Structures are given as C-alpha cells and as structure tokens.
Amino acid sequence: MQPVVVPEPDGSVRVAGRRVPRGELPSVVASADAGARWTWDDTNRWYPALLAAGVRVERAHDLRLAHRILRRSALASWPEPDAPPGPWDTLPPTPLTAARDEPAMLFPAPGPGDDALEPDPVAELAVQDAVVAGSAAPGRLRLLLAAESAGALAAVEMFHAGLPWLADVHDAVLTEILGPRPRPGERPARLDELAHRIRAALDAPASLNPDSPRDLLRAIERAGVGARSLRKWELERLDHPVIEPLLEYKSLYRLLTANGWAWLDAWVRDGRFRSEYVVGGVVTGRWASSGGGALQLPKSVRRAVVADPGWTFVVADAAQLEPRVLAAMAGDEVMAAAGRGPDGRGADMYAGIVASGAVPTRELAKVGMLGAMYGGTTGSSGQVLPRLAKAFPRSLAFVDEAARAGERGEIVTTHLGRSSPLPGATWHEAQSGAYQDDAGDDDVAKARSYARSWGRFTRNFVVQGTAAEWALCWLASIRRRLWALGVSSSALDAGAVPAPFAGRPHLVFFVHDEIVVHTPADLADAVAAEVEAAAAEAGRLLFGDFPVQFPLSVAVARTYADAK
Incomplete structure (x- = not known):
C-alpha cells in the first residue's frame, strides 16, 4: 500500500483519492494499514503534525529527497536531463522550527496563486518509479531512497522528542x-x-x-x-x-x-534541545544542521545532557567506519580481515593493520588510511601510503581510481547510487587555460592543482558517501527495532517524553556514525543489543555476505558526558 498525500488548492488534502480537511490527516494515517508507505512531497511538511497528534509513520517515501538523488545519479537516466531546474529541483525542506513556534503552520493552507506552484506528487512518483525500474541498479537505488526517506522520518522524530537537556x-x-x-x-x-x-x-x-x-x-x-x-x-x-x-x-x-x-x-526549551537536521545536507549524503550546531556539541556542555528520571542513554558509534566501508566497496578481503581481529568478532582496524605487518604503529596506520581516503600525500601519510598500497592493493587502487576520475572531471558514485556533482566553471576554465596556445607554466600548474583538488574530493566522496549510506541503513534499522521493543511497564509515567514515544526507547541524537537513544532504564540492555544487531543488518543490506564487520562502541549512561 502506497498512499500519496496531495495538497489541494482549497486547503484540504487528497489521500488515495479521498479528500479530507488537512486537520483530519492524522486520523486517516492512524486508521490505515500499519505497513503503508506514505508518499509525500516533503517529510518535514507533513510528519510534524502527525507526531503532534501522537501518530507515528512506519515507512515513507520523500519525493523531494528522492528526486535530488535520482536527478544526479549516474546509475539512472532522468527524462530530459538537460531541462532547466523545475519545481522539484528547487523545493526546499519545510523548516521544522516553524511547526514548533507556529502550531497553526503545521498544515499551512496555500495562499492565493500557490496552487499553480504546487508540484504534483502523483506524477512525480510515477516518474521516479520508472527511472528506478530502468536504472542500472534498481535494487541499490531502491535501498538508497528507502534509507534516505527513513532518515527523514527519524530526523523529524528526533526534533519532536528532543534531546534531554538541563x-x-x-x-x-x-x-x-x-x-x-x-x-x-x-x-x-x-x-x-x-x-x-x-x-x-x-x-x-x-x-x-x-x-x-x-x-x-x-x-x-x-x-x-x-x-x-x-x-x-x-x-x-x-x-x-x-x-x-x-x-x-x-x-x-x-x-x-x-x-x-x-x-x-535560543535552543533549549522545556528541558529539551531540538536540532533541525538537514537530511542529505552535505553533497556526500551526510546530514547537516540548520541551527543549533547539533553536529558539534563540545565535551564541556555534554554534562548538561542528562536522561530523565528512570531513563538512561544508550550511546553507540561505529569503529573506523570509513576504512571498513572502503574494504567492502573494493572487495578487499585482506583489509576486511584486519578489521575482524584474531577472534573474528571485530577489532580495532588500525591495530589489525599493524598486526598485518603493513606499518609499525597504530598512529601510522590511522594517518596512512586517512591519507588514502582524503588524498594526503605529504608528511607521515605520504611515507606510509606505499606500504599500505602493497599490503592492501585493492582498497588503495579503488580510491586512486576515484581520484583519477575526478581529475578528469568525471562523476563518481557511491555504492548505492548517489553521484558526485561535476566540477564547476572555475575548474573548467583552469583546464582549458592550460591548453591555450599562449599558456605558460603558471597556467599548467594551476590546471594541475585544480585537477588534483577535485580528485581529492572524488576520492573521499565514494567512501564518505557510502559510509553515510551505511549509517542511514543503521539508523533506519534502529528506529524499527526500538519501536518493536514496545512500552516499558516501569516508564508509564513518561514525564517530558511526548507521544507517541512515551514509555518507549527512541532516538534523540545522530551525527555521522554515532547515535544516542533515550530509553527506560530497564530496557537499556535490550536497546544496546538491538543497536548492535542493526549495525550488522546495515552491513548485510549494503554488502551482502562480504566478510566485513562493523563493530560498535556502546555505552549506557545517564549523562552523555559519561558515555563519551
């Protein structure tokens, strides 16, 4: 079941052919099949009001986010790719702070003439389905769109619930x-x-x-x-x-x-910090934040992040996520083995690289791998890279090829299908300048510098972007698993935790490869186990049975500072 939410010019909303007042949408969603995948133009526009009414959506398809991925993906052929940007290309996310500060704006009615500007969700969904079906990797793209849309749901839920803050x-x-x-x-x-x-x-x-x-x-x-x-x-x-x-x-x-x-x-109200995440706000697919600086909370203020009475935090982050992702993308079983450790349960990958004999110290292993993924060619990184290339030729060759593609001005693509942008006009001007009849040494050096710079970007794009895809799948799996744990009998007095999460463990913070779950204390062990199971599931979703592991560092603490 895939109901599409369509805003109407008169302020009502059409769902699966049925027109209802916008204020009745929560009851319509609540009474629908629990397995329905709700399709709408923008999760930020519709989901806050559902949550405010205590209604949670299990699955959704965010047309705005999906359009942006498909329009740029090298795996897909978008109809009329050279057409000028249309309404779906320029549609911005609805600000969540508007829903919080102006309850009347939860379901804003269109103004005069706005109906002519409303993009058509039904038509867009048909285009997207056709593009995915005709793509070079429909399975991967479907997973990416599902993960991106699940991330949008999670972002609104974290804003709704808020991070406990004293x-x-x-x-x-x-x-x-x-x-x-x-x-x-x-x-x-x-x-x-x-x-x-x-x-x-x-x-x-x-x-x-x-x-x-x-x-x-x-x-x-x-x-x-x-x-x-x-x-x-x-x-x-x-x-x-x-x-x-x-x-x-x-x-x-x-x-x-x-x-x-x-x-x-500005940012802490009623004992909660609510950050407005921007899903896919970075070109690689990583999230950004439109306010509050959620992605950079210094250690000094983490003491203020304290769980509610009777509740605690489960904090988890992935160990050496990007080099593990690189090993899987490159099919490098030797590097994957370095990350499993002698007991096969997942280990410090940098220590495993030392144990392989590639480099003598963990610090050199870390510096060298960061250099390989980010294009460091000087200092300690430059000295270590030849040794890493000899020990792990598949992984190093993989990022080197991505860098060479960038230097040629080509597009590179993540494992699931998010593609990099083409270099801009300045890059092209530098390259063409080097081939002019009157080009001098400075022109050639400038072109080479610009090419290498873009090569460093594409080198990292494939790794960081695929790591972001793993993190999205992890987040989506955690979200589903937490809901399945149900309500704790010891936390029926939810305190500041709003419906529909009262008494339930729920996500409250996410940054790149780290999550924080606010949970009733008696469910903390179960939550920790589900978070680890979700990491393994994310690995299988992306890389099948390739023997790469994604171990986590997991801590249970009432204060965020004590968990880090």
Missing part, C-alpha cells in the same frame, strides 16, 4: 569555565581577564579587540610574534608570551559563541 547544569558549566553570566554587551570575566593579558603581551592599547581577527593580526605583526594567521596549529609552533592566553581566549570564545548563554536561551 539548562541549570549548562549554566553552571558556563559559569565554571567563563565566569558568571555577563550583562548584554560585556565579556564574561574569564574572557575579559584573558583580553587584558593579550593586550599586555602585545603591548597593545586597551582599544584592541581580540574578537577582531584583522585588528589582532595587525597587533601580532607589530609585536613581531611571527604568526601569519590565527590558526591554532600555527600559533602552537611559536614561542611568545601572547600564545598561551590567546589560544585559551580563542577556545573559550568559541564556547561562548557556539554554545553559550545565547545558544541556551
């Missing part, structure tokens, strides 16, 4: 590190003290503002410090009295601006 603990952390909350326009005490030390070390006037990179660099130049930028790695190499207070100031200022009191006021 504002008083966060305030105490900031006070401990920065000093008491300052009045508007003033610096916290610790930053003010460091600012005085910076000015004194540079013999600069009291008007010097350490928050201004331009003014600070000028003062550093006048003082003869020897720094050409404010990058941490460059400052750490210098010996000058200003370095120590300046590095501390930069670190604390980052905390203040990224997760300080203003962040706390």
Whole structure:
C-alpha cells in the first residue's frame, strides 16, 4: 500500500483519492494499514503534525529527497536531463522550527496563486518509479531512497522528542569555565581577564579587540610574534608570551559563541534541545544542521545532557567506519580481515593493520588510511601510503581510481547510487587555460592543482558517501527495532517524553556514525543489543555476505558526558 498525500488548492488534502480537511490527516494515517508507505512531497511538511497528534509513520517515501538523488545519479537516466531546474529541483525542506513556534503552520493552507506552484506528487512518483525500474541498479537505488526517506522520518522524530537537556547544569558549566553570566554587551570575566593579558603581551592599547581577527593580526605583526594567521596549529609552533592566553581566549570564545548563554536561551526549551537536521545536507549524503550546531556539541556542555528520571542513554558509534566501508566497496578481503581481529568478532582496524605487518604503529596506520581516503600525500601519510598500497592493493587502487576520475572531471558514485556533482566553471576554465596556445607554466600548474583538488574530493566522496549510506541503513534499522521493543511497564509515567514515544526507547541524537537513544532504564540492555544487531543488518543490506564487520562502541549512561 502506497498512499500519496496531495495538497489541494482549497486547503484540504487528497489521500488515495479521498479528500479530507488537512486537520483530519492524522486520523486517516492512524486508521490505515500499519505497513503503508506514505508518499509525500516533503517529510518535514507533513510528519510534524502527525507526531503532534501522537501518530507515528512506519515507512515513507520523500519525493523531494528522492528526486535530488535520482536527478544526479549516474546509475539512472532522468527524462530530459538537460531541462532547466523545475519545481522539484528547487523545493526546499519545510523548516521544522516553524511547526514548533507556529502550531497553526503545521498544515499551512496555500495562499492565493500557490496552487499553480504546487508540484504534483502523483506524477512525480510515477516518474521516479520508472527511472528506478530502468536504472542500472534498481535494487541499490531502491535501498538508497528507502534509507534516505527513513532518515527523514527519524530526523523529524528526533526534533519532536528532543534531546534531554538541563539548562541549570549548562549554566553552571558556563559559569565554571567563563565566569558568571555577563550583562548584554560585556565579556564574561574569564574572557575579559584573558583580553587584558593579550593586550599586555602585545603591548597593545586597551582599544584592541581580540574578537577582531584583522585588528589582532595587525597587533601580532607589530609585536613581531611571527604568526601569519590565527590558526591554532600555527600559533602552537611559536614561542611568545601572547600564545598561551590567546589560544585559551580563542577556545573559550568559541564556547561562548557556539554554545553559550545565547545558544541556551535560543535552543533549549522545556528541558529539551531540538536540532533541525538537514537530511542529505552535505553533497556526500551526510546530514547537516540548520541551527543549533547539533553536529558539534563540545565535551564541556555534554554534562548538561542528562536522561530523565528512570531513563538512561544508550550511546553507540561505529569503529573506523570509513576504512571498513572502503574494504567492502573494493572487495578487499585482506583489509576486511584486519578489521575482524584474531577472534573474528571485530577489532580495532588500525591495530589489525599493524598486526598485518603493513606499518609499525597504530598512529601510522590511522594517518596512512586517512591519507588514502582524503588524498594526503605529504608528511607521515605520504611515507606510509606505499606500504599500505602493497599490503592492501585493492582498497588503495579503488580510491586512486576515484581520484583519477575526478581529475578528469568525471562523476563518481557511491555504492548505492548517489553521484558526485561535476566540477564547476572555475575548474573548467583552469583546464582549458592550460591548453591555450599562449599558456605558460603558471597556467599548467594551476590546471594541475585544480585537477588534483577535485580528485581529492572524488576520492573521499565514494567512501564518505557510502559510509553515510551505511549509517542511514543503521539508523533506519534502529528506529524499527526500538519501536518493536514496545512500552516499558516501569516508564508509564513518561514525564517530558511526548507521544507517541512515551514509555518507549527512541532516538534523540545522530551525527555521522554515532547515535544516542533515550530509553527506560530497564530496557537499556535490550536497546544496546538491538543497536548492535542493526549495525550488522546495515552491513548485510549494503554488502551482502562480504566478510566485513562493523563493530560498535556502546555505552549506557545517564549523562552523555559519561558515555563519551
């Protein structure tokens, strides 16, 4: 069953040929077959209101996300591929914060003339089904679209449930590190003290503002410090009295601006931090965040992430996900064996690379693999790469070929079918410039530099993008498995946990290869087991019976800081 949700010009909605007021959609969905796959233009547009009514959707097909994948995939042939962008190409995700702050906007009625701009979900679904069926790998593309759509459901659910967050603990952390909350326009005490030390070390006037990179660099130049930028790695190499207070100031200022009191006021409500994830917001398929900085929560503020009474967190992250994905994509059984360890249960892959005799230390194994996947050819990485290429020729040849394709200006594609963009006009101008009759050495060097840069991008695209696909499948499997665990009898008083997740374990945080589940304490062991089973399932979905393992680091703790 695949009901399509179609918005009508009069503000109603049509579902499987039946027209109902938009406000009745939750009851329609709740009464439908539990196995239905709901198809709509944008999960962010429709799902928040369903959750607000306590209705969970098991499966969905997000036409906006699927269109973006299929339109670009080298595995599919889109009709009229050279046609100018249409409404589905330019359709943005509906902001979730609008649904939270303006309940009346949960089912917004179209304004005058908006009906003419509404893309047709039924027609788009027919096009997408035909494109997938006629593609070079329909099975892989179907899995990718299903995983992407499941990720969209999970993202809205995590926004709905929120990550438990104690504002008083966060305030105490900031006070401990920065000093008491300052009045508007003033610096916290610790930053003010460091600012005085910076000015004194540079013999600069009291008007010097350490928050201004331009003014600070000028003062550093006048003082003869020897720094050409404010990058941490460059400052750490210098010996000058200003370095120590300046590095501390930069670190604390980052905390203040990224997760300080203003962040706390804006993003934590009713004991929950609700980040608006952007599914597929990065070109490789990784998620982004449209606000709140969910993908970068510093360790210092994680003490404020505390589970509700009677509840706890299960925190899990995948160990060396990208090199394991590379081994599977390349069909490299030798590298896969390095990740299994002597007991066959999954091990530290970098330690396994050392045990294989390829390199002498774990640090060199890590540096070398990162260099292989990200295009590092200098320093320790460049020295180790030949040894890794000899030990694991299939894996290294795989990313090298992806890099060469990028250098030629070609598209590369992930395991399930997400394709990279073509290089832009600047790249093409550099390449064509090198072939002009009057081209000089500088033109040739520029073209070569641009080609290598794009080659580094495509080298990493295939690995990072496929790792993102594994993570999406993992997330989708976790989501399904958590719901199947049911309601805990000891957590019927759900407290701040909203329906439909009251008493149930549920996802509350996701970043690349890490998840956080908020669960009734008595279900924590069962949740941990399901999270690990989901990782194995994701591996099978992508790579079948290829002998690669995806071990997890799993911790159970009431505070996020204690789990990391």
